[in-house]
Amino acid sequence: MFEDIDRILIDEETIRRELRRLAAELVKAFKGRDLLVIAVLKGSCVFASDLIRLLPLPLSLEFLSASSYGEGTESRGTVNLRFLSDDLRLSGRSVLLVDDILDTGRTLKAVKERLFELGADAVKTCVFLDKAARRAVDLQADFRCFEVEDVFVVGYGLDYAGRYRNLPYIAALRPEIYGGAPKSTS
Numbered sequence: 276m277f278e279d280i281d282r283i284l285i286d287e288e289t290i291r292r293e294l295r296r297l298a299a300e301l302v303k304a305f306k307g308r309d310l311l312v313i314a315v316l317k318g319s320c321v322f323a324s325d326l327i328r329l330l331p332l333p334l335s336l337e338f339l340s341a342s343s344y345g346e347g348t349e350s351r352g353t354v355n356l357r358f359l360s361d362d363l364r365l366s367g368r369s370v371l372l373v374d375d376i377l378d379t380g381r382t383l384k385a386v387k388e389r390l391f392e393l394g395a396d397a398v399k400t401c402v403f404l405d406k407a408a409r410r411a412v413d414l415q416a417d418f419r420c421f422e423v424e425d426v427f428v429v430g431y432g433l434d435y436a437g438r439y440r441n442l443p444y445i446a447a448l449r450p451e452i453y454g455g456a457p458k459s460t461s
């Protein structure tokens with residue numbers, strides 16, 4: 276099962292520690308607000324599940340699915356969005372958009388724009404991983420757990436061709452699998 280894995284980048288203990296740090300930041304930021312957490316499927320399922328259990332706040336949870344990759348490791352630039360609820364009430368609420376990783380930024384930018392079109396007046400973004408070196412659009416995460424180097428990673432919800440989401444840690448894929456050297460932003 277692990278033949279594509281190169282090495283562990285972030286172990287379980289480190290994840291637990293940084294989740295607690297992030298949760299404390301979020302509690303401070305959203306205390307007293309009408310918080311709506313929107314998790315982007317499928318990648319953020321593990322992160323969002325662990326994170327909300329560390330937030331002692333009244334909140335609601337929604338999901339949307341965004342896909343832009345197909346079977347490969349490069350974002351194609353077009354993002355398909357699907358909301359799971361038909362009656363999403365966004366106006367007047369503090370929306371926290373949760374995703375697994377901010378890579379080129381195209382996915383979160385598209386989702387954020389769509390949420391504003393649907394009536395949101397405040398959207399903050401929260402990502403488990405931030406590959407800052409890969410950014411292709413102007414978008415920073417408001418909250419993040421870790422910054423990671425420019426290698427393709429799997430585990431803790433993140434997949435390669437649909438696999439490895441169940442690893443409890445973050446691991447780097449063997450470079451030869453996604454084409455040798457780390458990718459550049461262009």
Ligand code: IMP
Pocket residue numbers: 318343344350374375376377378379380381382383426427428429433434435
């Ligand atoms: P972006 O639109 O390029 O920011 O891509 C965001 C989406 O691409 C994430 O939500 C992930 O699903 C996927 N992605 C980007 N980098 C990685 C990676 O290193 N491993 C697994 N999935 C990734």
Ligand code: MG
Pocket residue numbers: 315316317318319341374375376
């Ligand atoms: Mg994703």
